[in-house]
Amino acid sequence: MIRGKTAIVTGGSRGIGRAIVEKLASQGANVAVIYAGSQDLAQQVCTQCAQQYGSELKAYQCDVSDYEAVRQTVAQIRKEFGTVHILVNNAGITRDGLIAVMPREDLDAVIDTNLKGAFHMIRHCTGLFLRNREGCIVNIASVSGLMGNGGQCNYAASKAGLIGLTKSVARELASKGVRCNAIAPGFIETDMTRSQQENPLLTSIPLGRMGKPEEVADAVAFLVSADYITGEVLRVDGGIAM
Ligand code: NAI
DSSP, X not given: OOTTOEEEEETXXXXXXXXXXXXHHHTTOEEEXXXXXXXXXXXXXXXXXXXXXXXXXXXXXXXXXXXHHHHHHHHHHHHHHSOOOEEEEOOOOOOOBOGGGOOHHHHHHHIIIIIIHHHHHHHXXXXXXXXXXXXXXXXXXXXXXXXXXXXXXXXXXXXXXXXXXXXXHHHHHGGGTEEEEEEEEOSBOSGXXXXXXXXXXXXXXXXXXXXXHHHHHHHHHHHHXXXXXXXXXXXXXXXXXX
């Protein structure tokens, strides 16, 4: 049941995150949209969804890789929305390159955002979930974290770590009424994959096309409503990682 719940979506101003915000708002959730830099886009999605669906939405600037900033932002969201029921860790970056020459900064940036960012968000929302004896976390991982991908050692490691985090949180909090699942998207049409149009891996997608952000958002809505599913990694990948 999504109607009337409060959700936090990180990286919600564009791409997959934006589609998730729109989906949850369309089903009656109030949404705190966390964005890194693009205030105009974040504000735009909030205004549009509030008008269209009558939900309450608010944008918060926060770098999820910053532990203290996340603590303060979650506290502010809690103050302004009253509580939080759903957390979607979607914020993510790539810094692709070959491991033999990858600068350490590219490893750090990707781990700090994709893995530690999700950890920080979960860390600071869990107290609230435990008090409510209710909470649902969805982490946006990647098929790279399941299959590995040459040229993406940093990114694949961050997403495989996110899957380990998902299953551990699921085990730790299941008895307290908190579920935690992951989605592993394949190639989805967003800014992140704009440079991938010629990638030979695209021809090996069994369903023969890239996915759409809305198709990932549908899976998020499903997992949020699926009361008996926890610790799952749901592929939304056209079959590429089967
Ligand atoms: P995108 O680049 O369009 O959007 C990423 C969002 O994360 C942006 O709004 C950005 O501002 C935000 N973000 C980045 N660093 C942040 C930080 N430190 N703090 C707060 N927000 C931050 O990417 P896209 O494609 O929408 O990806 C969303 C998620 O889906 C990512 O976690 C990505 O790894 C994952 N994914 C995407 C796939 C694709 O094919 N597009 C495939 C598999 C996974």
